[in-house]
Amino acid sequence: MDYSSSLSSLSFHFNSFRASANSFLSQYEPLLLLLAPLFSLILAHLLRSFFNLIHERGLKASLLGFLMSSVKLIPGVKSYIDREKQKVVDKMQSDGKSKREGWRTELPSTGLGTLVLEKMKEEKRKDVAWQGKCSGTVYIGGSEIDGHFSLINEACSMFAHTNPLHLDVFQSVGRFEAEVVAMTAALLGSQEKSSGGQVCGNMTSGGTESILLAVKSSRDYMKSKKGITRPEMIIPVSAHSAYDKAAQYFNIKLWRVAVNKDFQADVKAIRRHINKNTILIVGSAPGFPHGIIDPIEELGQLASSFGICLHVDLCLGGFVLPFARELGYPIPPFDFSVKGVSSISVDVHKYGLAPKGTSIVLYRDHEIRKVSHWPGHKVLGIFEAPTEYLVESGFVLFFRISCDPIHQFVAVPNSTYLSGLPMICFPFLPVLVLNSWYMANQWSFCSTGYLENTKTIMEATKRIQKGIEEISELYVVGRPDMTIVAFGSNVLDIFEVNDLMTSKGWHLNALQRPNSIHICVTLQHVPVVEDFLTDLKESVNTVKENPGPISGGLAPIYGAAGKMPDRGMVQDLLVDYMDGTC
Numbered sequence: 232m233d234y235s236s237s238l239s240s241l242s243f244h245f246n247s248f249r250a251s252a253n254s255f256l257s258q259y260e261p262l263l264l265l266l267a268p269l270f271s272l273i274l275a276h277l278l279r280s281f282f283n284l285i286h287e288r289g290l291k292a293s294l295l296g297f298l299m300s301s302v303k304l305i306p307g308v309k310s311y312i313d314r315e316k317q318k319v320v321d322k323m324q325s326d327g328k329s330k331r332e333g334w335r336t337e338l339p340s341t342g343l344g345t346l347v348l349e350k351m352k353e354e355k356r357k358d359v360a361w362q363g364k365c366s367g368t369v370y371i372g373g374s375e376i377d378g379h380f381s382l383i384n385e386a387c388s389m390f391a392h393t394n395p396l397h398l399d400v401f402q403s404v405g406r407f408e409a410e411v412v413a414m415t416a417a418l419l420g421s422q423e424k425s426s427g428g429q430v431c432g433n434m435t436s437g438g439t440e441s442i443l444l445a446v447k448s449s450r451d452y453m454k455s456k457k458g459i460t461r462p463e464m465i466i467p468v469s470a471h472s473a474y475d476k477a478a479q480y481f482n483i484k485l486w487r488v489a490v491n492k493d494f495q496a497d498v499k500a501i502r503r504h505i506n507k508n509t510i511l512i513v514g515s516a517p518g519f520p521h522g523i524i525d526p527i528e529e530l531g532q533l534a535s536s537f538g539i540c541l542h543v544d545l546c547l548g549g550f551v552l553p554f555a556r557e558l559g560y561p562i563p564p565f566d567f568s569v570k571g572v573s574s575i576s577v578d579v580h581k582y583g584l585a586p587k588g589t590s591i592v593l594y595r596d597h598e599i600r601k602v603s604h605w606p607g608h609k610v611l612g613i614f615e616a617p618t619e620y621l622v623e624s625g626f627v628l629f630f631r632i633s634c635d636p637i638h639q640f641v642a643v644p645n646s647t648y649l650s651g652l653p654m655i656c657f658p659f660l661p662v663l664v665l666n667s668w669y670m671a672n673q674w675s676f677c678s679t680g681y682l683e684n685t686k687t688i689m690e691a692t693k694r695i696q697k698g699i700e701e702i703s704e705l706y707v708v709g710r711p712d713m714t715i716v717a718f719g720s721n722v723l724d725i726f727e728v729n730d731l732m733t734s735k736g737w738h739l740n741a742l743q744r745p746n747s748i749h750i751c752v753t754l755q756h757v758p759v760v761e762d763f764l765t766d767l768k769e770s771v772n773t774v775k776e777n778p779g780p781i782s783g784g785l786a787p788i789y790g791a792a793g794k795m796p797d798r799g800m801v802q803d804l805l806v807d808y809m810d811g812t813c
């Protein structure tokens with residue numbers, strides 16, 4: 232057969248197909264023929280959204296979410312749920328509301344003059360005793376009126392009136408910042424050959440801000456390097472809530488991935504979530520909930536092989552791990568000496584022993600930071616829609632969603648909500664920069680000072696861990712690497728134990744998955760380790776003998792929040808709670 236005859240047989244087949252198809256379709260109305268593809272298109276679209284949702288939230292959560300929203304359509308159900316929710320919110324707020332009576336809401340017509348100091352003293356006296364009683368919270372040791380505390384007070388008063396926006400005038404402050412950044416970087420591998428010798432960074436107002444900056448820089452860096460415009464990041468569920476905030480502020484899709492049986496980041500699970508839009512993965516050393524270090528080296532390999540960023544959260548561990556390793560504790564690699572680590576956040580105001588409001592963000596090299604177009608004054612540039620007033624007046628924006636006790640329950644409210652949040656604004660105290668500088672240089676806080684502190688705190692932690700293990704009703708969650716011990720119980724309601732500890736003046740943190748509480752051990756706890764264990768034993772015995780919630784306790788709320796199948800409800804609850812407190 233030649234070419235033209237095969238063409239004519241093809242056209243014959245096509246014509247007979249056309250004839251039979253047309254005669255078959257002629258039994259349908261033209262309108263139907265028009266609408267059918269349209270419906271299929273819509274159906275395909277719906278199916279795709281459905282599968283996307285399931286991929287994002289899991290089958291169980293999607294079905295539950297769907298079920299919950301359908302149930303709420305039944306008349307009366309929504310109002311019933313809202314009433315119940317309001318009851319919980321009222322209970323959570325009952326404390327705060329009654330205390331607000333008599334609070335000033337307007338400027339007084341005549342000033343108090345120096346009497347204001349008396350007033351402030353009076354109010355300060357009413358604060359609860361935190362000395363030695365709070366998990367984390369205050370990391371500096373000793374009494375508030377002497378030692379390192381009073382040194383800080385004096386340093387603060389010396390620089391309280393400088394203005395760091397004018398570094399040409401206040402050159403000392405610029406020098407202090409640069410030195411604190413350099414000293415901290417050196418502690419975290421910047422001088423090792425494998426770091427590349429290019430590590431740079433800046434001071435910030437806290438771990439949250441350091442994380443926000445690192446995430447934003449990673450996003451912009453990946454955009455310029457790989458052209459990613461619909462960025463996604465992957466974090467273990469144990470990571471701090473600052474990443475949720477970053478995802479919302481900077482429009483990044485966030486994947487929270489379960490941890491492995493040792494409560495560490497599950498590298499394989501993270502790998503499964505990597506796609507062409509992934510900009511960043513995160514590891515903590517250690518994570519805040521259980522004090523366990525993620526496998527940073529494996530995460531580094533993963534990040535390098537995909538050419539994406541890896542942020543290491545050293546907010547808690549930065550000023551402990553280098554010294555703990557020196558003391559002989561088994562600490563796996565966690566800093567810039569690890570290939571693939573692109574940025575690090577480290578809190579000077581935690582184990583660095585500076586006052587609250589100082590942290591550092593470090594980048595492996597200038598490339599990563601440079602693309603991020605925030606100007607020199609990091610704190611003023613980072614929020615993409617800060618209010619003009621705050622920018623103009625040179626304030627640090629310091630978002631703190633005040634729900635720390637239930638921190639690990641928090642699904643952070645979305646950014647629409649944020650615009651209505653009270654912003655706690657601290658003027659950017661150069662003092663804070665200064666303090667960390669001072670403390671780092673002062674003889675007792677040179678590297679030997681940190682080494683000694685770490686030794687003391689690690690030993691106190693090991694004693695607490697051993698004491699808890701000796702209480703047969705309790706178990707320690709995972710194997711704590713540092714100075715945090717999380718513990719739960721298979722036989723008691725651990726949140727009831729927590730309520731009893733609260734009634735004894737302790738402030739511990741409640742966690743879920745599994746239900747547990749933790750103590751973040753600081754220098755403040757060193758003298759009271761045995762008191763803590765005695766109180767804990769007593770509380771466990773009380774709960775064992777009289778199980779059931781104590782009046783005014785939070786156990787029922789924590790318990791319920793842990794059990795709530797629909798995470799959306801927990802989020803709603805928290806939004807209502809916070810909305811009511813401002």
Ligand SMILES: *Cc1c(COP(=O)(O)O)cnc(C)c1O
Pocket residue numbers: 437438439440471473515517518519544546547578590
């Ligand atoms: C404390 C902490 C942060 C940041 O908290 P800030 O209160 O904003 O300083 C981030 N990650 C971890 C692991 C932390 O412990």
Ligand SMILES: *[C@@H]1O[C@H](CO)[C@@H](O)[C@H](O)[C@H]1NC(C)=O
Pocket residue numbers: 405408431432433434607608609
């Ligand atoms: C941030 O760091 C860079 C280099 O380390 C420095 O030039 C800059 O002044 C720092 N920013 C601020 C606000 O100090």
Ligand SMILES: *[C@@H]1O[C@H](CO)[C@@H](O)[C@H](O)[C@H]1NC(C)=O
Pocket residue numbers: 645646647648806
């Ligand atoms: C964000 O929160 C606001 C206020 O609570 C709510 O109206 C809005 O629907 C929320 N948006 C999303 C995307 O969840």
